[in-house]
Amino acid sequence: GAVVSQHPSWVICKSGTSVKIECRSLDFQATTMFWYRQFPKQSLMLMATSNEGSKATYEQGVEKDKFLINHASLTLSTLTVTSAHPEDSSFYICSASRFDNEQFFGPGTRLTVL
């Protein structure tokens, strides 16, 4: 099956610091990658869509200067939460779209901002 990894799986940081989360498709090249945020007992909220070598497309209400997305290759996308604050604490999940349109999710990253 198709595997997507995320690193780190959890991170605790102080308010005001920046945190980078990596998303990799391990056994396929991803045509598109997506970043989601999920609050407890809620569904997934799409934050942005990214394609290799181009700027990410952010959903309405998502601050592009706060959530920086870089899509360096067909297998790697990164999300950087800049100047994190406690309200940014959440579960961040990436997904990758394969050539056949099937989308596979990473295991998620739990971010806690103190």
Added chain:
Amino acid sequence: EDQVTQSPEALRLQEGESSSLNCSYTVSGLRGLFWYRQDPGKGPEFLFTLYSAGEEKEKERLKATLTKKESFLHITAPKPEDSATYLCAVQASGTDKLIFGTGTRLQVFP
């Protein structure tokens, strides 16, 4: 506006008691309908993608079906390990984005 509604919100089943989960959708042209399983604290696990009305797919105790307005996920003789939240998502024509429903939380008791 594209929308996905899942029902019931929660479902408790006895082991072996078959049932169905519903996913109703409105979308401006369906490109695909996706089913995922999510365990607590983990990312969603891909189950199925359906593309046209009448299509059916099966995997072990799960069977997904699709009509022009809704999809069903049938669970036959469930086991406790089937306990999870099942998420449905639609993808509109011309886009790669998925629009998720709020999920059905399934608990299967021995």
